[in-house]
Amino acid sequence: MEYLPEFDLLRPNTVDEALSLRRERPDARFLAGGTDLIVNIRRGIAEPGTVIDLTGIAEIRRIARQDDGGLKIGAAVTLAELLERPELTDEYQALREAAAEVAASSHREVATVGGNLCLDTRCLYYNQSEWWRSANAYCLKHRGEVCHVAPSGKHCFAAFSGDLAPAIMALGGTAEIAGPDGRRTAPLGEIYQDDGAAHLRLADGEMISAVQLPAAGTWQSGYAKARVRAAIDFPLAGTAIALRTDGRALEDIRVALTGTNSCPILIAGTDRLLGEAVGEEMAEQLVAMLPKQIQPMSSTFTPPGYRRKVVANLARSLFQRLIEAP
Amino acid sequence: MAKSILRLTVNGSGREDAVPANMLLVDYLREVAGLTGTKIGCDGGECGACTVLVDGRPRLSCISLAHTCAGRQVETVEGCATDGRLSLVQKGFHEKLGSQCGYCTPGMIMAASGLLRRNPRPSEAEIREALSGNICRCTGYVKIIEAVQAAAEGAP
Ligand SMILES: Cc1cc2nc3c(=O)[nH]c(=O)nc-3n(C[C@H](O)[C@H](O)[C@H](O)COP(=O)(O)OP(=O)(O)OC[C@H]3O[C@@H](n4cnc5c(N)ncnc54)[C@H](O)[C@@H]3O)c2cc1C
Ligand code: FES
Ligand code: FES
Numbered sequence: 001m002e003y004l005p006e007f008d009l010l011r012p013n014t015v016d017e018a019l020s021l022r023r024e025r026p027d028a029r030f031l032a033g034g035t036d037l038i039v040n041i042r043r044g045i046a047e048p049g050t051v052i053d054l055t056g057i058a059e060i061r062r063i064a065r066q067d068d069g070g071l072k073i074g075a076a077v078t079l080a081e082l083l084e085r086p087e088l089t090d091e092y093q094a095l096r097e098a099a100a101e102v103a104a105s106s107h108r109e110v111a112t113v114g115g116n117l118c119l120d121t122r123c124l125y126y127n128q129s130e131w132w133r134s135a136n137a138y139c140l141k142h143r144g145e146v147c148h149v150a151p152s153g154k155h156c157f158a159a160f161s162g163d164l165a166p167a168i169m170a171l172g173g174t175a176e177i178a179g180p181d182g183r184r185t186a187p188l189g190e191i192y193q194d195d196g197a198a199h200l201r202l203a204d205g206e207m208i209s210a211v212q213l214p215a216a217g218t219w220q221s222g223y224a225k226a227r228v229r230a231a232i233d234f235p236l237a238g239t240a241i242a243l244r245t246d247g248r249a250l251e252d253i254r255v256a257l258t259g260t261n262s263c264p265i266l267i268a269g270t271d272r273l274l275g276e277a278v279g280e281e282m283a284e285q286l287v288a289m290l291p292k293q294i295q296p297m298s299s300t301f302t303p304p305g306y307r308r309k310v311v312a313n314l315a316r317s318l319f320q321r322l323i324e325a326p
Numbered sequence: 327m328a329k330s331i332l333r334l335t336v337n338g339s340g341r342e343d344a345v346p347a348n349m350l351l352v353d354y355l356r357e358v359a360g361l362t363g364t365k366i367g368c369d370g371g372e373c374g375a376c377t378v379l380v381d382g383r384p385r386l387s388c389i390s391l392a393h394t395c396a397g398r399q400v401e402t403v404e405g406c407a408t409d410g411r412l413s414l415v416q417k418g419f420h421e422k423l424g425s426q427c428g429y430c431t432p433g434m435i436m437a438a439s440g441l442l443r444r445n446p447r448p449s450e451a452e453i454r455e456a457l458s459g460n461i462c463r464c465t466g467y468v469k470i471i472e473a474v475q476a477a478a479e480g481a482p
């Protein structure tokens with residue numbers, strides 16, 4: 001048995017308490033379900049001096065319908081809870097389908113929404129044991145000098161591999177962020193940047209307290225994902241689409257991807273499709289927008305070219321499924 | 327490392343132990359409580375061998391800190407049999423040959439027990455879904471599914 005490195009464990013009961021503990025402890029990391037953080041501590045790629053457990057904070061464990069018909073989901077709500085509340089989440093199919101495909105059912109018992117959105121980026125050369133990484137002179141993301149995926153540069157290409165973020169972005173969701181300067185909200189996509197070593201744009205000491213989804217109205221949505229083992233694995237690529245039609249023409253659409261870059265990507269230029277008749281031709285136009293906006297690298301077991309193909313196929317078939325839905 | 331008192335229930339009995347903050351639930355169960363039925367099969371969250379129940383729901387004890395289970399009811403494979411009689415799930419694994427080398431078995435039994443408590447008559451798909459985080463390198467899973475089905479059929 002190998003014990004974890006030493007750290008203090010703090011268990012606040014309110015968001016304000018968590019934030020002030022975080023302010024006092026610059027070496028602290030927030031802990032929710034721990035299905036990412038504790039794994040990373042075990043492998044030596046996260047080394048917090050203090051761990052602040054957010055799961056005892058009642059105010060971020062609630063799911064509530066909002067007055068405008070939208071939904072607010074606390075950051076510490078587990079994926080199992082999300083899936084067990086169909087009366088609230090059924091109209092956000094992209095979110096349900098994404099949540100149902102995160103890891104395996106026993107992980108989802110504790111895995112939270114906030115932890116999923118703040119999941120560390122992943123790479124073949126990073127998510128390995130200390131022994132493995134040390135034999136490989138570590139990597140740019142942790143303790144090393146070289147990115148083994150792109151050795152000539154000084155940029156980390158670890159892939160964002162969360163399933164919920166693209167779904168929430170396609171649904172037009174915003175993050176509610178609590179920090180030393182109070183609370184703010186931002187469209188979810190704005191909390192990310194395309195840098196594998198620093199993909200989160202949260203300020204020091206900030207945490208996600210909730211996610212807000214606008215009223216679903218007539219939006220249809222879905223999520224499709226490719227993974228090595230269907231039972232458990234992270235996405236090699238994932239596609240979320242939300243769209244509205246009048247039965248013939250496209251009224252609005254949002255498409256977001258995961259697994260292809262160091263952050264989830266909201267596809268730009270889809271407004272060119274609005275007003276056009278939905279159908280196979282539109283699916284091809286949509287698929288044609290993807291290649292220039294994504295950059296899969298050799299950070300997974302499957303080569304970048306495979307993930308380019310797979311993401312196009314996922315987008316095509318998901319789009320077809322949504323427009324054929326009653 | 328500084329220890330603090332952890333109070334929780336393990337297999338129905340209250341316990342109170344001095345436990346460091348960085349101790350994993352699996353190490354607490356194996357080393358402090360002496361319950362070595364729960365296994366460690368991987369370096370974190372990949373295999374399900376360490377599955378126990380916390381408040382009746384499956385939990386990977388190798389990626390849970392012991393202190394985050396304060397005040398909770400933890401159940402391990404040692405708590406399944408009563409008065410020396412196997413639980414229905416254990417009996418299912420025994421009779422249907424759901425166990426070969428046995429390393430995955432405690433985790434499989436706990437994940438399956440958690441499922442049957444929530445859903446006493448699961449479909450095959452529901453059984454597969456509940457065991458999707460539990461890896462077995464021996465059986466090919468067919469006998470494990472049959473074991474859980476037998477347990478569900480044997481339930482009163
Ligand atoms: C075998 C395996 C398979 C997996 N498969 C998938 C998969 O298919 N798809 C997928 O998306 N994930 C997968 N995961 C990763 C993980 O289980 C999920 O992403 C999960 O939702 C993470 O949530 P958590 O609460 O456990 O996060 P934690 O591990 O508790 O935290 C993750 C990170 O987020 C930070 N954090 C947590 N909450 C907050 C908050 N409120 N504000 C700011 N920061 C916060 C933590 O500091 C940490 O850096 C897998 C994990 C394993 C072990
Ligand atoms: S030992 Fe816990 S999942 Fe493998
Ligand atoms: S019986 Fe050997 S691993 Fe499952």
